[in-house]
């Protein structure tokens with residue numbers, strides 16, 4: 049079944065209901081329980097927004113610049129995407145949030161009738177400013193960074209102070225200012241159904257002292273985001289309601305993560321984003337601290353994950369939605385997912401392979417195109433290569449997640465998870 053974004057409006061402007069709890073539906077093995085610290089927070093549910101519902105857990109494709117790179121929104125709807133996540137930082141710089149407001153908001157502007165998310169811009173401002181990559185796992189940074197690199201560096205493209213951040217445009221070097229209020233104003237102009245509070249991103253290389261300082265700044269910024277959000281919601285009461293999610297920081301420290309959750313839980317946020325520096329090996333543990341501490345009834349979004357195993361780690365631990373740039377990013381370099389792992393379409397062995405990327409994939413690309421043809425497009429540097437590979441990869445991840453949802457509802461989640469991962473990573 050292909051869920052199409054609904055244009056119906058529900059009576060409540062924003063709400064979340066839990067349907068099936070993993071701990072009630074499936075019986076994890078003793079090993080699984082031990083591996084997960086004795087806890088499983090996973091669940092299925094429905095997020096209701098003014099632009100339609102999101103059945104959770106849900107994978108949210110990333111449309112950074114109000115477009116999923118090389119893929120039409122119509123194609124993504126056909127493949128089962130339920131919502132899109134765009135970026136406040138990029139859209140503020142180009143074309144300008146006022147233009148999206150004039151267009152009727154992000155969804156209208158990009159021809160996506162379903163629910164939309166925008167992130168606050170904090171991650172991009174600070175990750176680009178500190179010279180880090182765009183992915184949330186920063187454990188691969190080669191040169192150790194100190195506090196000065198992210199907070200005070202003169203040559204850096206971002207400088208954080210208690211009131212906000214000065215940063216330089218990645219497009220032309222112009223100097224700009226983001227504060228919690230400015231981020232809220234931009235995100236209200238962008239008009240997404242779900243927005244995120246402006247937070248300070250730290251890295252695993254910052255000192256404990258700096259993490260504490262940054263976390264306190266993020267707490268104070270969260271209060272300012274809520275106040276500005278309430279003011280704008282009243283001022284723009286003719287617009288569809290926009291939900292605001294608080295963002296939990298605290299890096300790898302359990303006490304800081306739990307404190308951040310307790311602080312933000314009382315502020316009146318509609319849901320929560322779990323963000324910041326995370327080592328892949330610690331992903332599940334950190335997410336679990338947060339989902340244990342935050343109110344169970346609120347939706348939780350994990351900001352920026354990358355691989356199929358991360359998806360299950362997130363779902364096990366109670367994450368309802370997550371975004372990920374990997375499917376389109378790797379597709380543009382000719383890498384495609386399959387149930388038995390990832391492979392590269394430019395490989396010579398595909399020159400005369402007239403089978404689809406995956407025999408079992410129901411996507412548009414696999415229904416109409418062969419590996420040999422896709423290999424040819426990549427070799428010839430034709431743009432349809434990226435389009436067709438991206439459609440397949442997005443579908444692959446969307447299907448894994450909707451499969452996980454079905455498996456939680458029918459009580460066989462652990463079998464589904466273990467089989468999917470065993471096949472994907474070619475484990476015995």
Ligand SMILES: [Zn+2]
Nearest residue numbers: 409411414440
């Ligand atoms: Zn496919």
